[in-house]
Amino acid sequence: MRRQHFHYVFLLSCALLAGCGAIAQQTPGSLTVRTATVVANGTAALLELGLDCHLSGPMQDALDHGIPITLRIEVRAGRWPRALASATERIEMRYFPLSRRYQLRKTESDDVRSFATPTYLIAALGSLRLGLPGAFANLPATTPLQLSVAIDPAALPGALRLPALFEPAWRLAAKDYAWTVAGP
């Protein structure tokens, strides 16, 4: 009886290990902040952002099947915990099958760009210009700025949110990028 129990436990352990191994073998995507600059223009400010992005296979596959991939961009000025200014932007990447076009859209605005191939879409992430609140236009020099970019799991379809919590292929986050406001 005990040997039989041990047999079951052993098989279950093997299945769990195999599942964990299969998950671990998925190649994750990569996301890096190459450059980030806040450009003040009077009372307005722009975030000029350069991202190096590589989507994982499942992400690319999802994109080709019409699943929008949304990147959440958070920028924060000031030393923690006191924030002088903060903003959150989202960029949505999406495919339209009829026109066979890939679209890059800033969800907070009507700024839309479309591309014939995903390569151009990804390449377009290398030069983004995002509008920031006016508070960013008047930051003192040497104010520390921090930027975090990651996939927004909340924007995924409901059925995909749970696997995205466990599967490495659905992990896409850049290391926090920090810099300071340049002097006048």
Added chain:
Amino acid sequence: MDRRGTLNFLFRRVLPTVAVATLLLASLKLAEDAAGDSDRFAAHYRWVLGAAVAALVVLLATIGQRLWRLRGDLTRAAPGARLSRRLLLVLIVLALPSTIVVYGFALRFLDATIDNWFDVRLEQALDAALEIGRIAVDEHLRTAESASEVLVKRLAAEPPASAQAVLDETIESSGAIELTVFGDDGRVIATASSDPRYLNPPFPDSALLMRVHGDGRYAASEPFGDALALRVVLPLGVAHADAGESARPMQGQLLQGMFPLPPRLQPLTRGIERASFDFQRLKFLRGSLKLTFALILTFVLLLSVLIVVLAAFGIARRLVAPVGRLAAATRAIGAGRYDTPLPNASNDELGFLVNSFAQMTRELEFTSARAQKSARETEQQRAWLEAVLERLSAGVLGFDREGQLRVANRAAEAILDVPLSRYLGRSIGELKHERAELTSFADPLARHLRENLREWREEVVIDTAAGRRMLMLRGTALPDQAGYVAVFDDLTVLNRAQRDAAWGEVARRLAHEVKNPLTPIQLAAERLRRRFLGRLSPEEGELIDRATHTIVSQVEALKTMVNAFADYARAPQLALRAIALHALLDEVLDLYENDQRMSLTRQLADGEPRVRVDAVRLRQALHNLIKNALEAIGDARKPQIRVVTRHVRAGEEDWIELSVSDNGPGLPADFGERWFEPYTSSKSRGTGLGLAVVKKIVEEHGGSVRAENDAQGGATFILRLPLEGA
């Protein structure tokens, strides 16, 4: 409720309930999210999942804690624990298979249902519709492209300054919604729009420009907002081969035209795209959907199983608690505690059982009290009987019908000199086997037991360490064949007293009857001697002299003997006082110290033992013993006499033992108690009263005398006297 009670309530009631509710809500939330695309709680997805896992852990911990408690109850055999385990197993076995079967069927049903969504023909139809849509769009794209080419030619034919006028003129006739001429630096040279939404024309990006430079044109449908637009970009400098030489030098400038799809086609293409989009999206999400639903079902299964287990624990506890308390009460009643509280009787079979048990308990309590009273009375009677038996001077032995010893009083042990308590439950034959000296006692007893006589009596003689004893053994069978009782008295002392009295009578008679005629005989013999010794011839005179001398000497001897008897028979009038025994011994032994006939050694105990004696009588006893030793040794060897004293403790009393040893031939083989009686001697000389007097003196002082042979030869006579103040 105290703090411990509050914690107990929190961990046993509140936490499991909260955990169940959490798990239920989490399952519902996950199901809602999986089925739709609600993003109301999307940002808290991790928390929802974490809460579900935490709830599972709490439930598992709760069940584990109850299992552990059940295991403890089973280990210490707590009342109701085994029944709880059995009920728990039964409830789980009843509930678990159906739950697992439903789970399996639900999974299979879900899998099949989701797969059915993706019909191949439907997918093919959607692909075909999409392709038709693309063809329709391409058709309009070619039309737009043609219109754009016509415009390029016209722009090439017109001066650059009239570009805006050309666009304004053409915008309506070409059907475009926006026409723009970009300079080589990306600047807008001219633009016209028929739709306010396209007042700000988008500049072609690098990818588009590469297409234009590579293919000489760009024409594609592009999504704009929620609509589809046709975008054509043509270089103005090389607009068309037909332009030929008329082409103007507009190198680097671009014409961009945005054309709408016909209004009739817009919703159709949008519908086709959305349907295809949704289908592809669902197709991609099929695996995730299954996984999510499987996870939700697993949560539901776990929830069901854990609730079943918890409920099983609760049901088992509710069912078993009264039984357990009944079992505990049974044990308590078994241990004699009748005041153990019973569970409240419910209105069911269990209540009937509790009521019956309560009634049985009352009856048991009453019966037990009566039995205890009876036992107490029996015990009192037994104790009383035992006390009576213990105080009897006669020995009493009780045997059951199988002849096994059941009762023996202290007097029996003392008379037989045997620890009879060791032989309780054993037969008289076994006693005889282990105690051969009791053969003369055991044989007649066993014989009478065998013969099953109603009453019998017999006189028996046994040899014990204290000497020979004469016993009067009587027996009787108990009523109803319950066994036998044997009673025996020690007649030894009585016999001895009778003999001593007889000897005293003899001595008095001798003194009276014999001593009185002796003096006239002696006087007559002396007169004969005085009258005839000088008158007769020498031969006759010698005869008279010898005869009268013999008569006188024998009369003296007779007088001495009669006096000795008189002393023996005289009633003791002791002058008792406490004296130092060693000092008295030294006085007596010093008299013999220089006696060349013998060698005297003394070995006295430490200290100065004091005895309460008549010193004169004790001296006489000592002289008698030494004299007895000297006579026993005779002339064969040089007498060696050793006098030893030592302390002994016997019968919780302190004694001093005085022993006189010699190196003579030892005691005769038939030496016994009889040798301490008058006229018993192995010697040819003496009155035969020496040892009898010693014994009489010692017994007058509450002591005793015994004799034994030494291992190295010779005999030892030992006097035991009570120590003063002991």
